[in-house]
Amino acid sequence: MGGAVTVGTGLIAEKWGPAIGGLFLALPAxxxxxxxxxxxxxxxxxxxxxxxxxxxRAAVLETTGTSAxxxxxxxxxxxxxxxxxxxxxxxxxxTATAVWSGIALLAWIARKSHRSAVARNAP
Numbered sequence: 167m168g169g170a171v172t173v174g175t176g177l178i179a180e181k182w183g184p185a186i187g188g189l190f191l192a193l194p195a196x197x198x199x200x201x202x203x204x205x206x207x208x209x210x211x212x213x214x215x216x217x218x219x220x221x222x223r224a225a226v227l228e229t230t231g232t233s234a235x236x237x238x239x240x241x242x243x244x245x246x247x248x249x250x251x252x253x254x255x256x257x258x259x260x261t262a263t264a265v266w267s268g269i270a271l272l273a274w275i276a277r278k279s280h281r282s283a284v285a286r287n288a289p
Contacts, residue, residue, distance in 0.1 A: 197232050201225050230277055238270030 171190075179187020208221035245262035253261075 234273035
């Protein structure tokens with residue numbers, strides 16, 4: 167699956183250039199294989215009689231963390247793009263790293279608070 171995603175990314179890069187294609191390269195290829203491995207490992211730990219709930223929860227957590235990190239990575243790229251030509255490199259990278267961490271943390275907290283609100287309103 168990761169190879170298919172990489173080929174798709176290559177086609178995107180061929181059509182719209184390497185700057186756009188590079189945005190799609192790492193995350194989808196790594197995420198799909200990572201989730202498949204987590205599901206397999208969790209199902210093995212749960213045993214043959216399990217219904218797959220443990221694996222499903224692990225995959226949801228992995229996907230949520232990846233989404234939060236991905237939002238942070240977009241913020242990191244925007245800060246680098248806007249500041250590397252104007253600030254010293256160390257300051258731009260330190261600021262971008264702080265923004266990445268902050269955005270990823272806020273996304274994770276927002277997901278947890280949304281999940282809690284949904285659980286409270288469930289019948």
